[in-house]
Amino acid sequence: MSEARKQIPKKSGRVAFPFSAIVGQEAMKEALLISAVDPTIGGVLVFGDRGTGKSTAVRALAQLLPKMKVIKGSAYNLDPDREDDPDLKTQQVPVPVVDLPLGATEDRVVGALDIEKALTEGERAFQPGLLAQANRGFLYIDEINLLEDHLVDLLLDVAASGENVVEREGLSIRHPARFVLIGSGNPEEGELRPQLLDRFGLSVDVSTPEDIKQRIEVVRRRDAYDRDPHGFADKWKRKDGAVRRHIVGARELLESVEVPDEVLENSARLCMALGTDGLRGELTLMRAARAWAALRDQPVVTDEALKMVAPMVLSHRLRRNPLDDSRASIRVQRVVEEVFTNPDAGTISSIAAQ
Amino acid sequence: MTAALTLVEPAPDDGDFLDRKVCIWSDALVALAVFALDPPTFGGITIRAHAGPVRDALLKAFRELAGEDVPVRKMPSHIADERLLGGLDMAATLKNGRPVAKMGLLSEADGGVVIVPMAERIEPLTASRLCAVLDRGEVALERDGITATLQASIGVIALDEGIGEERLPGSLADRLAFYADINGLSIREVDASPLTRTDLERARGVLAQAPVDETLFETMTALAAAFGVASMRAALFAVRTARAVAALDGRDTVEPADVELAARLVIAPRATQLPTQEAEPDALPEPQEPTDKEAQHDESPEEDDSGGDAEDASPPDGPLDDHVLEAVEAAIPDQLLEQLKLQAALARCAPQSSGGKGAQQQAQMRGRPIGSRRGRLDGRHKLHLTDTLRAAAPWQPIRKRQSTRTSKIVVTGDDIRVRRFKQTQESVTIFVVDASGSAALHRLAEVKGAVELLLAESYARRDCVALIVFRGREAELVLPPTRSLVRAKRCLAGVPGGGGTPLAAGLDAALDVALECRRSGRTPRLVVMSDAEANVGYDPTARRAEALEDALGAAKRIAAERVSALMIDTSPQRKGRRDRGGVPKALQIAEAMGGIHLALPHPSASGLKALVEDHGAHQMAS
Numbered sequence: 001m002s003e004a005r006k007q008i009p010k011k012s013g014r015v016a017f018p019f020s021a022i023v024g025q026e027a028m029k030e031a032l033l034i035s036a037v038d039p040t041i042g043g044v045l046v047f048g049d050r051g052t053g054k055s056t057a058v059r060a061l062a063q064l065l066p067k068m069k070v071i072k073g074s075a076y077n078l079d080p081d082r083e084d085d086p087d088l089k090t091q092q093v094p095v096p097v098v099d100l101p102l103g104a105t106e107d108r109v110v111g112a113l114d115i116e117k118a119l120t121e122g123e124r125a126f127q128p129g130l131l132a133q134a135n136r137g138f139l140y141i142d143e144i145n146l147l148e149d150h151l152v153d154l155l156l157d158v159a160a161s162g163e164n165v166v167e168r169e170g171l172s173i174r175h176p177a178r179f180v181l182i183g184s185g186n187p188e189e190g191e192l193r194p195q196l197l198d199r200f201g202l203s204v205d206v207s208t209p210e211d212i213k214q215r216i217e218v219v220r221r222r223d224a225y226d227r228d229p230h231g232f233a234d235k236w237k238r239k240d241g242a243v244r245r246h247i248v249g250a251r252e253l254l255e256s257v258e259v260p261d262e263v264l265e266n267s268a269r270l271c272m273a274l275g276t277d278g279l280r281g282e283l284t285l286m287r288a289a290r291a292w293a294a295l296r297d298q299p300v301v302t303d304e305a306l307k308m309v310a311p312m313v314l315s316h317r318l319r320r321n322p323l324d325d326s327r328a329s330i331r332v333q334r335v336v337e338e339v340f341t342n343p344d345a346g347t348i349s350s351i352a353a354q
Numbered sequence: 355m356t357a358a359l360t361l362v363e364p365a366p367d368d369g370d371f372l373d374r375k376v377c378i379w380s381d382a383l384v385a386l387a388v389f390a391l392d393p394p395t396f397g398g399i400t401i402r403a404h405a406g407p408v409r410d411a412l413l414k415a416f417r418e419l420a421g422e423d424v425p426v427r428k429m430p431s432h433i434a435d436e437r438l439l440g441g442l443d444m445a446a447t448l449k450n451g452r453p454v455a456k457m458g459l460l461s462e463a464d465g466g467v468v469i470v471p472m473a474e475r476i477e478p479l480t481a482s483r484l485c486a487v488l489d490r491g492e493v494a495l496e497r498d499g500i501t502a503t504l505q506a507s508i509g510v511i512a513l514d515e516g517i518g519e520e521r522l523p524g525s526l527a528d529r530l531a532f533y534a535d536i537n538g539l540s541i542r543e544v545d546a547s548p549l550t551r552t553d554l555e556r557a558r559g560v561l562a563q564a565p566v567d568e569t570l571f572e573t574m575t576a577l578a579a580a581f582g583v584a585s586m587r588a589a590l591f592a593v594r595t596a597r598a599v600a601a602l603d604g605r606d607t608v609e610p611a612d613v614e615l616a617a618r619l620v621i622a623p624r625a626t627q628l629p630t631q632e633a634e635p636d637a638l639p640e641p642q643e644p645t646d647k648e649a650q651h652d653e654s655p656e657e658d659d660s661g662g663d664a665e666d667a668s669p670p671d672g673p674l675d676d677h678v679l680e681a682v683e684a685a686i687p688d689q690l691l692e693q694l695k696l697q698a699a700l701a702r703c704a705p706q707s708s709g710g711k712g713a714q715q716q717a718q719m720r721g722r723p724i725g726s727r728r729g730r731l732d733g734r735h736k737l738h739l740t741d742t743l744r745a746a747a748p749w750q751p752i753r754k755r756q757s758t759r760t761s762k763i764v765v766t767g768d769d770i771r772v773r774r775f776k777q778t779q780e781s782v783t784i785f786v787v788d789a790s791g792s793a794a795l796h797r798l799a800e801v802k803g804a805v806e807l808l809l810a811e812s813y814a815r816r817d818c819v820a821l822i823v824f825r826g827r828e829a830e831l832v833l834p835p836t837r838s839l840v841r842a843k844r845c846l847a848g849v850p851g852g853g854g855t856p857l858a859a860g861l862d863a864a865l866d867v868a869l870e871c872r873r874s875g876r877t878p879r880l881v882v883m884s885d886a887e888a889n890v891g892y893d894p895t896a897r898r899a900e901a902l903e904d905a906l907g908a909a910k911r912i913a914a915e916r917v918s919a920l921m922i923d924t925s926p927q928r929k930g931r932r933d934r935g936g937v938p939k940a941l942q943i944a945e946a947m948g949g950i951h952l953a954l955p956h957p958s959a960s961g962l963k964a965l966v967e968d969h970g971a972h973q974m975a976s
Contacts, residue, residue, distance in 0.1 A: 014490070014491070014492070049584055049585070050524065050525055050528045050584075050585050050587075051528060051584075051585035051586045051587040051588075052586065053586075055489065099494055100496070101486065101493075101494035101495070101496055102479065102482055102483055102486060103435040103438070103439050103483055103496075103497065104496035104497065105441075105496070105497045105498055106727065106728055107498065107499060107728075108496035108497060108498075108499065108500075108501065109496070112499060113749075114499070115442075115447075115453045115498075115499040115748055116452055116453050116499075118748070118749065118752055119447070119451050119452050119453065119748060119751065119752075120451060120452050122751070122752045122755060124752075127499060130496060142486065143482045143485075143486075146478060146479055146482050148479075150727055168728075168768045169749070169766075169768045170766075170768075186524075186525060188524065189478060189482075189523070189524075189525060207584075208584045208585065208586060212575060212576060212579055215575045215578075215579065215586065215589065216571050216572050216575045216576075218586050219571050219574070219575050219586060219589045219590050219593060220568075220571045222586070222590055223566075223571070223590060223593060223594070224566075226395070
């Protein structure tokens with residue numbers, strides 16, 4: 001029995017549904033790609049109906065990401081280019097997409113004293129947790145609205161500081177923990193705490209496709225995948241490869257993408273008109289628009305990019321308006337239309353006039 | 355509640371009724387056989403029935419079909435994560451001097467079935483763990499210093515003993531292909547399954563060889579859309595079920611009868627609309643808004659999406675056979691559509707957790723215990739002694755080596771575990787009653803009766819009741835939140851009737867009371883009883899239209915605060931009383947409140963009570 005236990009696999013052997021085989025759900029795919037191109041944007045929240053492929057998409061993204069260079073054997077995926085040591089041994093590893101499963105205990109999230117070493121060798125060693133594994137990668141929480149409060153507190157702190165501080169069992173450890181937070185959930189089962197909501201750079205609503213042909217395709221592909229996951233994944237390998245090259249190309253281009261002054265101005269007007277607090281929204285809007293342009297091989301950010309990313313950047317930053325109960329993304333779109341058709345909208349004088 | 359709901363088919367006469375019963379049972383047996391073919395593929399089956407011989411017969415049938423060697427585990431409804439998912443085996447760890455993992459119930463059931471009794475009362479957190487395992491076929495374990503992925507390819511049999519609106523969490527129900535409501539069947543009316551294990555064995559062989567029938571995807575997706583089933587899982591389950599029932603019959607091609615049966619088993623219980631249904635005048639608002647979809651499909655405008663109404667979702671020249679549609683329609687459980695509407699509305703107006711801080715702090719000390727967490731003994735938490743000792747146990751060998759003390763057990767601050775509690779919030783039902791001239795006086799008497807009945811119940815449930823009456827020019831809090839039966843009766847007796855209908859003032863008063871309740875850590879819910887014939891607004895000289903506008907504004911403020919609301923429309927139904935393109939005023943108010951609208955032209959005290967209790971029971975469950 002104990003021998004069998006030793007062989008418990010740490011990683012899932014399953015092959016995920018291919019990203020390029022996901023039918024429709026363009027906003028969700030776009031948001032995930034943008035966050036893959038520019039991780040500083042700050043994560044994606046995917047909220048929506050049951051059975052719309054939220055977690056499928058995130059797990060699909062995991063197999064799509066290009067590899068990254070780390071210091072060999074580093075438990076925190078440290079970047080060798082940041083160290084001043086040319087002799088460091090490096091290796092290429094897949095970008096971690098770490099699942100934080102419901103029911104995870106705190107010690108596995110933040111890391112704790114290595115119980116095996118402590119028991120067998122009487123040694124105080126740190127066993128890194130999920131936050132360490134996710135450094136420089138993605139941390140995925142399905143059903144994030146059901147995450148227990150004490151874990152949410154912990155995440156909020158780490159996501160803000162980019163550093164995990166462990167003080168327990170006589171250990172005192174701090175290590176970098178910068179990751180793209182991806183959360184998904186069904187709003188019917190509970191809302192997200194505003195502080196946590198605020199940590200996400202982008203948010204998208206997903207719903208079942210209206211178009212019957214799309215729906216048929218969803219069912220057909222899912223059935224084919226479930227019958228033969230490996231065969232199905234092989235069929236889509238080339239398309240997934242194309243998306244991967246797209247991400248790589250966009251990352252290279254990203255730094256050189258220009259943002260003209262008038263686009264900056266429009267983005268400021270947009271945020272003013274929507275009354276979103278602080279500079280965060282504006283900054284994220286800019287970054288997302290750049291990543292959007294980079295994904296399309298455009299060297300300059302246009303108003304179109306701004307229009308396309310505005311709903312996913314701003315909808316979760318709106319204050320709730322008691323007298324307007326329409327969905328947030330629709331309100332954003334309405335204001336986008338207004339700002340781009342009326343040159344005065346969103347200026348100080350027009351806001352004062354309201 | 356049937357009085358309120360207009361979609362119910364006329365009750366079949368006695369002969370049909372018997373046929374229907376036979377059909378329910380044989381369908382349940384077929385569903386069970388299909389599920390037993392390959393539990394993980396079909397996710398599971400919800401059996402809605404009281405505990406009793408009929409349900410036992412069905413479970414016995416499953417055991418016989420599945421065979422002895424298939425693991426079957428029963429999951430207690432309040433199971434702890436450690437037992438469900440797995441964790442550190444403390445005894446073995448101490449004995450062996452190295453960490454030993456322990457399997458949880460879900461991975462023990464790998465290749466078999468988990469039975470969930472009282473599934474309607476399952477904790478949302480437990481349900482979400484089950485869902486994750488059903489999706490992935492494995493348990494991702496990150497607990498007590500252990501990281502592991504454990505195989506857990508399972509199916510679920512959910513035993514739903516719910517009454518009224520109580521039912522499984524939607525996320526779980528969505529992942530289980532089948533639903534069988536066998537309430538009302540007697541043990542004398544049921545017989546053993548005509549299928550045997552040999553049939554199943556043969557069917558598996560057929561399925562492995564069967565060609566993929568492409569038209570099946572179109573048929574089932576179209577059927578699901580026609581019946582307003584949003585989740586994509588339903589169509590997929592239906593496709594697989596059609597194949598499976600064909601295979602059980604020894605065929606590798608799907609015939610129309612298989613399609614019909616599969617649709618009856620999978621799609622009918624999920625139906626939210628009838629295919630040819632006219633837009634119901636008192637239907638609830640469509641949950642989705644077309645403009646949003648345009649945004650999503652901006653980049654793929656291949657289809658001319660004309661409007662995007664749910665009705666348009668049926669295919670243009672559909673492969674749908676009228677025969678199949680009728681069969682599915684006939685199989686929709688009684689009142690299901692109404693219940694679903696009610697549920698959807700309740701889910702939307704369910705109380706939010708944004709309640710008072712006070713309530714959350716109290717929850718550290720009181721309520722139902724739900725395990726422990728790491729913490730400090732700072733006087734605000736209670737110590738969980740056994741978990742603290744468990745946390746300390748593995749470290750004893752090294753601590754003793756390092757410690758100079760001679761105590762038997764060395765416990766440090768890091769070991770401290772404190773209890774976690776979940777507090778079921780006390781709820782306050784606020785009745786907002788129209789005592790104006792337009793609401794006939796006898797109705798007021800009925801409402802009084804309902805409040806009294808409800809109050810008697812509230813002794814058992816620790817609920818409070820408040821009563822606001824509006825008439826003439828203003829609203830009055832006749833009965834502040836109370837549990838006192840005597841006081842309530844005295845107040846109620848003195849309520850007069852007649853005069854104008856200041857609906858806006860009534861709603862405002864209700865919101866004030868609701869927010870006050872929330873601040874004190876209780877969950878308010880409103881029950882508004884009126885014909886919504888508002889004729890007195892904020893401005894006493896205002897006319898009828900303005901009075902309604904004021905009331906709509908007040909209703910929107912209730913929605914903005916996310917106070918749960920139920921609007922009981924006491925106006926004589928279908929006789930006019932409409933405004934704005936024929937939408938009944940009470941429905942307008944209900945929509946503005948983000949609440950639910952029920953037309954109840956002739957309320958009776960016990961009927962009202964049942965309604966309000968259903969409303970409450972659902973909220974407790976959600």
